[in-house]
Amino acid sequence: xxxxxxxxxxxxxxxxxxxxxxxxxxxxxxxxxxxxxxxxxxxxxxxxxxxxxxxxxxxxxxxxxxxxxxxxxxxxxxxxxxxxxxxxxxxxxxxxxxxxxxxxxxxxxxxxxxxxxxxxxxxxxxxxxxxxxxxxxxxxxxxxxxxxxxxxxxxxxxxxxxxxxxxxxxxxxxxxxxxxxxxxxxxxxxxxxxxxxxxxxxxxxxxxxxxxxxxxxxxxxxxxxxxxxxxxx
Numbered sequence: 545x546x547x548x549x550x551x552x553x554x555x556x557x558x559x560x561x562x563x564x565x566x567x568x569x570x571x572x573x574x575x576x577x578x579x580x581x582x583x584x585x586x587x588x589x590x591x592x593x594x595x596x597x598x599x600x601x602x603x604x605x606x607x608x609x610x611x612x613x614x615x616x617x618x619x620x621x622x623x624x625x626x627x628x629x630x631x632x633x634x635x636x637x638x639x640x641x642x643x644x645x646x647x648x649x650x651x652x653x654x655x656x657x658x659x660x661x662x663x664x665x666x667x668x669x670x671x672x673x674x675x676x677x678x679x680x681x682x683x684x685x686x687x688x689x690x691x692x693x694x695x696x697x698x699x700x701x702x703x704x705x706x707x708x709x710x711x712x713x714x715x716x717x718x719x720x721x722x723x724x725x726x727x728x729x730x731x732x733x734x735x736x737x738x739x740x741x742x743x744x745x746x747x748x749x750x751x752x753x754x755x756x757x758x759x760x761x762x763x764x765x766x767x768x769x770x771x772x773x774x775x776x777x
Contacts, residue, residue, distance in 0.1 A: 571683050571729040578627065583734075583776035585621035590614055591643040593748075593764040600753070601760035606653035610760050613660070617643040623774055625675070633675040635689065641667040645766065647711065649757060661757060663711055666698040671721050671742075683729040690722045693742065695766075711758055712750035717766055719744035725772075736774035743767050 575581070593612040601610060621639030628634055642665075649659040673691030700715040723740025744766035752758045 571731050572734070575729070575734070576627075576680065580624065580626045581776060583623040583625070583736075583774050585619065585623055585637060585639060585772055585774050587619035587621070587639070587770050587772035589617045589619055589641065589643055589742075589768050589770045591617060591645050591766065591768040593645050593647070594767050595647070595764050596762045598751075598760055598762040604760055606651060607649055607757070607760050608652055609648065609650035610757075611648050612764075613646040613648050615644040615646055617641065619669075619770065619772070621669075623776065625776070631677050633677065635671075635673045635675050635691075637671050637673065639667075639669045639671070641665070641669050641695075643667060643768065647757070659757075661711055663713060664699055665713070668696045668698060669742075670694045673721060677727075680729075685727045686724070687727065688722075688724045689738075689740065691720070693719050693721055695719065695744070710755075711761070712752060712755070714746070714748045714750055717744045717746050717748050719746075719766065723770075725774075727776075732777070734774075734776040736772075736776060738770075738772045738774060740770050740772070741768070742770055 592614040595610065595612050597610065601607070619639045619641045621637055624636045626634045644662060644664050646663060647661040649661065651657050651659060671691055671693040673689045675687055675689050678686045695717040697713060697715050697717070700713050719742060721740050721742045723738055725736050725738030725740075728735045746765070747763035748766055749758070749761055749764040751761070751763075
């Protein structure tokens with residue numbers, strides 16, 4: 545993920561610096577007056593859980609370690625943007641999110657071993673955000689976003705999750721999103737790279753004292769870092 549962010553930042557710097565060497569013609573001059581416009585989103589994500597241990601974990605001598613792992617995934621989405629004022633927009637960005645939030649266990653019983661539990665999710669995510677835009681600088685502007693989201697996990701009832709040695713996850717989750725990005729105006733579209741943090745408020749863990757790997761966990765909250773490319777018209 546950090547390599548991806550590094551290359552993305554280098555690319556953004558080139559896009560900013562190179563046009564300054566020559567006179568730039570303004571593209572899509574009338575676009576900023578549009579009351580609304582649409583686009584598509586392509587993104588990659590790095591996701592994991594914030595894990596809180598239960599009191600049973602301290603008393604359990606068979607599981608010595610239980611901790612989250614970070615994994616990569618990707619997003620596909622649509623975008624609808626409504627102009628509120630010169631510097632503020634309302635943005636709706638529904639997405640289909642493929643994510644994997646895995647857990648690592650170190651066990652001492654019945655035999656010493658390391659165990660990874662894969663928790664794959666296919667999320668329908670519905671973020672509603674306020675977008676604050678800077679003044680336009682030639683064919684570029686900077687913006688920040690903040691808002692809330694609702695996630696519905698289509699894979700939460702997968703058969704493997706009902707197995708006795710795995711972890712049960714709630715279907716629904718609410719959370720917040722904050723981020724920043726750039727808009728680069730081309731002749732017929734806007735190219736918008738964006739970084740954001742997308743975290744859940746609630747506990748997505750369905751605790752079951754009868755399940756060995758679940759019993760040592762009190763609650764889990766979803767955590768995600770997302771790098772997106774928006775193509776807007």
